[in-house]
Amino acid sequence: MFRGVNPINLDGKGRLAIPARYRESINDHCDGKMVATIDTESKCLLLYPQPEWDVIQAKLDALPSFNKAARRIQRLLVGHATDLDMDAAGRVLVPAPLREYALLEKRIVLLGQGNKFEIWSEELWNETRDEYLLDVDSGAALPDEMQTLSL
Amino acid sequence: MFRGVNPINLDGKGRLAIPARYRESINDHCDGKMVATIDTESKCLLLYPQPEWDVIQAKLDALPSFNKAARRIQRLLVGHATDLDMDAAGRVLVPAPLREYALLEKRIVLLGQGNKFEIWSEELWNETRDEYLLDVDSGAALPDEMQTLSL
């Protein structure tokens, strides 16, 4: 279970150093094999341990090919999903097409989100986070599942 | 399980170099024997390992011959299906009629889609992808299978 915000620098080659505290867990869980894809709702990337992603892709692959919405999701998610291997220094190379999508340059944020990470450009993350905080005040409608949630 | 975006150049002879990371899997799975056909809903091609295609063609052949829609799909898909062999350098020659259908010139994109690849002209893929990203927000009707999907 991943959690926490981690400000990181991408190096000149587009490599992302996974913070050391996650590495053991990642090596145990998937031998350093990860899968990155795009988030379709925000300009950020999703980074899964490969076994976690394989479950999702199996579900996506099973969707009906002649349904337009299904096809669209398959093309976006599976189409952008790329295998990444951690190197000996605990780094993964983020492919150029994905970097472009999420507007990643030097300063990025790695966000632990349970079974996956999200990768944001630092600038975009800060803006998004601030918007979220404002929205909370406005008291936007919460789905039923959340009405009973106690923190 | 294929996945990922791969920008590739078709060479002057219409050959497509399969990215190295897929080659071992393709050789294991079908000894380099692939089948390409058209996608009937988008101007792109579908590229299957031969055993995967054989399953699909068997289903198509079993459709009722007197149903007009079935007949049409059979003619389009089976009619355009062409055997392709990977050469020693991991390349397949994309036949001219298929290249024309999908408007393939030099810059193309090979899109992993589970049991198959899609082959797009780079320009058309970028346009299509951008449209899809806009549509996601509009929340077009999703099939039931997708309502429960959690990423």
Added chain:
DNA sequence: CAAAATTACCCACTTTTACCCACTATTAAC
């Protein structure tokens, strides 16, 4: 059957990537 076009196979060049090493900064220990 001959000529032309196409295709398969091979080789050469260029670009990219994986792997390794070195340096710096930060944390932890004494």
Added chain:
DNA sequence: GTTAATAGTGGGTAAAAGTGGGTAATTTTG
């Protein structure tokens, strides 16, 4: 506070992959 160890960062290099083209064999066409 000083030292040691670990983590973060950057870059060089050898190997692999991508790319392009020549030539010979095969197929197609007139």
